[in-house]
Amino acid sequence: MSDKLRNQRLIALFAAGWLALNFPLLTLWDRGVSVAGLPLLPTAVFCGWAALIGLAAWITEAPGGDD
């Protein structure tokens, strides 16, 4: 993967993460429901966070690029 593509993907991911983990999308999860015994909101935030990290790993660790 070229660095140009990598950079564009990272910027897009940044924008997506910024939207997903902020007002107002965050309020979608604030419902006082439980999932598998865990409250929905904290679970959703941590899952979204983990997904962001996973995608970042996939983008940055792909071979190619470097200058």
Place this chain on the structure above:
Amino acid sequence: MLSAPLVLAASFAYLLLLFGVAHFADARARAGRSMISNAWVYTLSMGVYCTAWTYFGSVGRAASSGLWFLPIYLGPTLAMLLAWPVLRKMIRIARQYRITSIADFIASRYGKSRGLAALVTVIALVGILPYVALQLKAIASGYALLTTGPGAAHAGGPWWRDSTLYFALALAGFTIAFGTRHLDTSERHEGMVAAIALESVVKLLAFMAVGVFVCWGLFDSPGEIFAQAAARADLQPLLGLGGTGGDARFAGGQWFALTLLAMLSVIFLPRQFQVMVVENVDERHVKRASWAFPLYLLLINLFVLPIALGGLLHFASVGQGGADPETFVLSLPLANGAHGLALVAFIGGLSAATGMIIVEAIAVSTMVSNDLVMPLLLRLRGRHDARDLSGTPLAVRRVVIVALLLLGYLYFRIAGEAYALVSIGLISFAAVAQFAPALLGGMFWKGGTRAGALAGLGAGFALWVYTLMLPSIAKSGWLPTPFLHDGPFGLALLRPEQLLGLTGLDNLTHALLWSLLVNTGLYVAVSLARAPSAREAAQALLFVDVFARTGRGAAAAPVFWRGRANVAVLQQLAVRFLGVEAAQRLFADVARQRGAGRIEAVAADAQLVQLVETQLAGAIGSASAHAVVAAVVDEEPLAPADILRMLDEASQVRAANRQLESLDKLKDDFMSSVTHELRTPLTSIRAFAELMRDDPAMDVAQRQQFIGLIVAEAERLSRLVNQVLDMAKIESGHGDWRNQAIDLRELIAHALSTTREAFRERGASVTVEQPEAVPLLHADRDRLLQVLLNLLSNALKFVPAGHGRVIVRLTTDARAATIEVSDNGPGIAPEQQPQVFEKFRQGGEANNRPQGTGLGLPISRQIVEHLGGRIWLQSRPGQGACFGFDLPWHPEEKHA
């Protein structure tokens, strides 16, 4: 309770372990086997972001407002997504120009301004000092809790019996030992980084151990904690987004502000800049860190909410509802008899605090020494004082480290439990966030100027002091509070926390909004008010286009300097600041690179001045380095037009260099092909001559035959040598041209008769197509014959043996005569066609080249072009080749 000696012994043992690791890593680095040249170590060293404020404070924050501890870690996660485009550029710039601190980075970008460097240093210092105090407070209160039990606040007592003071001094000792061991112009501290990486592991594991203990030791599972919390009306809101202070609505603006603030801090806090940019060994490590560091943050936050809720539930159930949530990490294991775990948790907190203090002290001491103290010292000593100062920067840094820790301790003793300490983490963040416009703007926008950066930073800092720092001091009781509620002098519009009547925001969001707004606005507006000076423009180019000017394929960065300098004086300067040994090494390297035997023989040109300045910048900061170098050299001022010209020259030099390189390669190829060609006839000549020498009885006929061969080979040799000489002569324009009237029909007949034998041998036929009569052409007959013979022998070389066909076609028109020689050979591939007229390049496959010098066609082209004509090739693979040239009747009438 734990006994005080046990806790002290464990703490000092931990510090000793750090010493050991740092020492080992330093030794490995000296042996050339770096321990920290590893993306994982780099990632872990970034964990210095998580201080005691994270370790203890996150739980406290979660206990009062639920998920609101998270934006401080979501911000860095988002920032790290942009690390590859942004952080990598910072690293490249810092490496290229020997930048060793954030103050240096900003000052260097805006024309190496001393004023800007000093301002950034002051902002960092004011913002960071309370943060250091916070770490000491965390250690002190953790220690008090472990040894005297909850509720026993910091006992006070005389300062000489305060273990916190000795911790602070021990940390100063550690920092001095591994942060200021020697003056390395790249400012890398391998031992320190290795120790910090270890600290990151320790605090993560310790915190997670407590989390596991709470979730599965005190309770059955995290699910049980959440279920119990959801059943309690006072704890249920902590599972939602309801803002702080019982406000049910989600304060989206504050969440946004906190995320942004943390995003900026993770890059601009001096300690972060130190580990991420200055200590970076390989920029490729950024890739791993951009997801692994967020993962670290996620892991360290995973148990924050369970610990907070678990603590609240547990202490409420045992009737200690008032327990301080900020110490749950320690008090929960302690209250349940898990003394060993409590000690581990304390060591974890200690590692969080010490890591922050050590790195911050190194970063701040570099800044204070380079950007505040050294400029003053240099000014006091006078510019032409030649005394050795090579030890001074290190000594200054050591003093600054001790002073910083003692000041932090003093602040902690005075401020104690005050409000100022509790919120100081975020206040520090807001201070360093002021660096963002000047720094990020400077990296991506060439228009930013020194005046703009000064105005933006100055105003942003002033607003930070007014809207955040002063109110926090007032709330601590050190300032009268009426000015908070009524505004200074009763001016309600100037109330620090509702500036211009802006309400509805918490004080942090309010302060961040105003300070960053005014900061960015002034930076842009003042920058645009006038064009950048030459020096600013030069630095802007070097920063913004750093990737274009460095890295693979790029030549050395352009040097924007003009003037006169003296090698001896530069050398003296280097000795003065770098020490005799380092200076000698530097100049010896230069002499070797330039192929000069002695240092004195090196020209004191712009490159050398730049090199010395860059090296000094590593030791004393770019602004000071520029000032001391400027004092001893005769610099001519540059205008913006000069910058453009120098840039242009640099790219021209680059292009010329590339051309030279390829010519050099061609020359080598040519030499080897010529030598090869010379060797073949020489070998036969020698072989025949030796045969005749060794056999005196050889009969005459045989001898005659050998001598005939020798003569033929010698002729081949002289032909080759003549061709090479000819080429050189025509090329240099010194050829002899004897022009006369030529009948082209006769010329073709002559050429064919010369080559008839060769054609017959190869079984090829020649056809001539020409008009009955052609006008006479004025040209050099021998040269033209040479062209024709070249084309004919060329065609002959490629036609198939036995049934080759060559057609020579002569045509004329009003302007010129045209001769074409076509053959039925294999033809020439399109991609090779442009090269056939180039010197030393032969057509055909590399391993199947006919013999020749590769000079025939280039010489022909030179001759034809000299006569005002043009030579060309038409060919399609498999359909033969057709070489043609035209010769104008009147060469002086040039056609465009």
